[in-house]
Ligand SMILES: Nc1ncnc2c1ncn2[C@@H]1O[C@H](COP(=O)(O)OP(=O)(O)O)[C@@H](O)[C@H]1O
């Protein structure tokens with residue numbers, strides 16, 4: 001199990017199974033994730049990979065089927081229904097993709113922000129002051145009395161962020177908050193998240209369909225089939241940065257920075273499992289058995305040979321040999337399926 005050393009969010013071997021009629025869907029399949037206090041993390045993955053389910057689990061909206069979720073030292077699975085409601089109200093803030101899910105359409109921006117504070121039992125004058133402060137924080141001092149339909153998509157998401165911050169949560173969860181925005185407005189929203197992370201020390205998880213989110217956050221984790229598959233980390237780059245003179249140069253500079261600054265690492269979980277991306281499996285003809293060989297500087301994984309013969313006829317056994325090279329230095333662990341004699 002992951003330790004709580006400096007970790008604010010710990011997900012350990014999380015499973016979530018949804019049952020629809022007689023069919024079970026595994027939305028999370030042994031997901032491990034650790035987020036440090038004050039970290040800004042991006043979560044990416046194909047549609048249906050389990051991103052929203054993970055956000056719902058972290059937000060206390062869904063109980064996992066198995067595994068552990070510890071947030072700020074609290075084991076969410078051990079909370080009573082009442083404690084979980086309190087957790088959702090004050091310890092975590094949500095921002096969803098659709099403005100309509102974040103805001104009440106007939107309330108002004110200010111009243112939308114006041115609502116969660118009123119529900120949590122705050123006092124009137126304080127609520128009003130804090131709501132105005134939050135509108136200022138998200139740069140909307142000129143929009144206090146506008147109702148959502150009178151605001152642009154980007155402004156609606158700013159109000160949604162202010163609503164999410166109303167009860168001073170320590171954790172902010174955003175599920176595709178820029179999914180319906182153009183790229184310029186999206187960048188402004190990401191800038192706001194960065195500022196909140198830096199100035200308030202807020203721990204933030206942002207789900208995105210955009211792999212370029214790595215430019216805006218400290219770390220990106222990728223979910224594949226309900227499991228953490230890879231992590232993109234930022235590496236500092238040597239050398240001077242060119243000042244782009246036009247949009248094309250800026251794009252080229254960004255692309256270059258992307259190459260230089262970010263590195264995708266495959267996640268190796270506590271049980272030693274890792275996911276080989278589908279594209280590589282297809283390219284190399286991997287099926288459900290592979291051979292592994294330890295070399296001087298790593299492990300080579302190859303498609304297993306002659307499997308048809310053995311798997312279709314009776315019992316097979318796994319043989320494991322240590323192969324030692326001529327000079328005795330190259331050890332190799334070699335696994336292969338053989339028919340039992
Ligand atoms: N409430 C639910 N009932 C049944 N299946 C669900 C439910 N929520 C999600 N799923 C299924 O779980 C999987 C993961 O969904 P989701 O977490 O929404 O993925 P993502 O947000 O990455 O698109 C999908 O196969 C989805 O159909």
Ligand SMILES: [Mg+2]
Nearest residue numbers: 051052053175
């Ligand atoms: Mg989703």
